[in-house]
Amino acid sequence: MIKSMTGYGKSQKEVEGRVYQVETRGINSKTLDLNCRLPAEYRDLEPAWRTEIASVLQRGKVECTLSVTSKNADAARLFHINFAQVESYRQEIGEWGARNAVDASAYTLSHLLELPGAVYEKLPQEVDEDERAMLFSLLQESLRKTDQSRLQEGKVLAQDLRLRVRNIENLAKEVESFEAGRVPAIRRRMEEHLSELRTSGIQPDANRLEQEMIYYLEKLDITEEKVRLARHCRYFTDTMEEDAAGRKLAFIAQEMGREINTLGSKANDADIQKLVVRMKDELEKIKEQLFNIL
Numbered sequence: 001m002i003k004s005m006t007g008y009g010k011s012q013k014e015v016e017g018r019v020y021q022v023e024t025r026g027i028n029s030k031t032l033d034l035n036c037r038l039p040a041e042y043r044d045l046e047p048a049w050r051t052e053i054a055s056v057l058q059r060g061k062v063e064c065t066l067s068v069t070s071k072n073a074d075a076a077r078l079f080h081i082n083f084a085q086v087e088s089y090r091q092e093i094g095e096w097g098a099r100n101a102v103d104a105s106a107y108t109l110s111h112l113l114e115l116p117g118a119v120y121e122k123l124p125q126e127v128d129e130d131e132r133a134m135l136f137s138l139l140q141e142s143l144r145k146t147d148q149s150r151l152q153e154g155k156v157l158a159q160d161l162r163l164r165v166r167n168i169e170n171l172a173k174e175v176e177s178f179e180a181g182r183v184p185a186i187r188r189r190m191e192e193h194l195s196e197l198r199t200s201g202i203q204p205d206a207n208r209l210e211q212e213m214i215y216y217l218e219k220l221d222i223t224e225e226k227v228r229l230a231r232h233c234r235y236f237t238d239t240m241e242e243d244a245a246g247r248k249l250a251f252i253a254q255e256m257g258r259e260i261n262t263l264g265s266k267a268n269d270a271d272i273q274k275l276v277v278r279m280k281d282e283l284e285k286i287k288e289q290l291f292n293i294l
Contacts, residue, residue, distance in 0.1 A: 002161070002240055003294040004153035005029065005060035009145030011138040014071075020135060021067045022142040024053070026150070028292040029061040037065040042127060042135070049139055056143040057150075058244060059294055064142075066135065085117045150294065157289055158240055161249075164282045164289075165233050168256070171279045172229055175263070178271045179222070185269075222263050229259040246293035253290060257283055 005028040012021045032054055036046050045066075053064055089112050097103060113119055127135075236252045239245050260283060264276035 001151070001243060002154040002158040002245070003147075003150045003243075004157055005150065005246075005292050005294050006153055007057075007146040007149035009142040009147075009149060011141035011145070013134065013138055015131075015134065017071045019069045019071070020138060021069075022135070022138040023065045023067075024057075024062065024139075024142045024146045026057055026060040026062040026146060029059065032057070032059050033061040035063045037063070039066065039068055042066060042068075045127070045132065045135065048136070052136070052139060053143065056147055059246075064139070081113070081119055082117055085115075086112050089115050089118065154293070157293060161240065161286060161289055162237060164286045165236055167282045168260075168279050169230065169233050171275045171282070172226055174275055175222070175226065175267075175272050178269055178275075220266055220268055222266050225259050225263040225266070229256060229263065232256045232259060244294050246290060249293065250287070250290050253283065253286055 005026055008023075008025045010021065010023045012019065014020070034050060034053060036049055036053075038046055038049075049064065053062060086109075093112075232252055232255050236249060236256065239248055239252060242248070257280070260276060260279045264273060264280075267273055267276065
């Protein structure tokens with residue numbers, strides 16, 4: 001079944017005044033391009049999270065973010081001011097200014113806080129097994145929602161792809177209405193040119209000429225291309241029912257394009273060429289959609 005590589009999922013849970021939120025979002029990419037954003041105290045979770053994300057989403061440019069906030073103002077303070085160190089800096093700068101006749105009042109609090117040791121980070125607490133399990137379940141929920149989002153968008157893409165394939169099939173059928181008179185018209189033009197040659201005194205060998213005409217007209221036959229194109233179209237729609245078929249569909253689309261191009265080069269008919277151009281347009285729209293299919 002068709003899935004898009006674009007999707008979004010979010011899960012959230014509050015435990016003892018702390019709000020945990022996991023977000024996963026993905027867009028199209030040829031391979032799995034994964035970026036995990038975890039707070040420092042949860043970095044050791046990343047290997048297991050990467051494995052789980054890869055097993056569920058498989059391919060795409062994926063971003064996973066864990067955010068942890070606290071409703072307790074004191075607990076939410078991750079950085080602290082070392083007031084003793086700041087006061088020491090202020091005194092030393094003041095003394096230096098007095099000795100050198102420099103106005104030290106220009107050094108504001110913001111300058112002092114930028115000096116080494118003025119601000120220190122609160123040491124992270126160790127993550128216990130219960131918290132790890134809870135966070136992993138949040139990740140799985142977020143991934144499930146992302147996968148569901150991909151599936152929903154995939155249904156829309158599948159409808160469009162089926163429409164484009166049907167349009168190509170219908171255009172290929174329209175070729176038949178112009179094909180009946182195509183070869184006789186080409187043969188007639190060739191005979192007219194030969195008549196002009198005879199009028200000018202050139203007498204070609206009749207047997208060799210007939211052989212060459214038969215060979216040339218056989219090369220203009222497009223029956224084989226039409227049959228193969230119809231087969232590729234059916235194979236394309238059947239493959240859409242498979243899981244993770246994006247790359248396979250891209251290969252089939254290439255084969256469809258090859259048959260359409262050959263049909264156009266052999267047609268030697270303006271009306272058929274117009275249909276070929278429209279088929280190419282539909283195929284390009286299919287290829288654009290395939291970039292976003294898993």
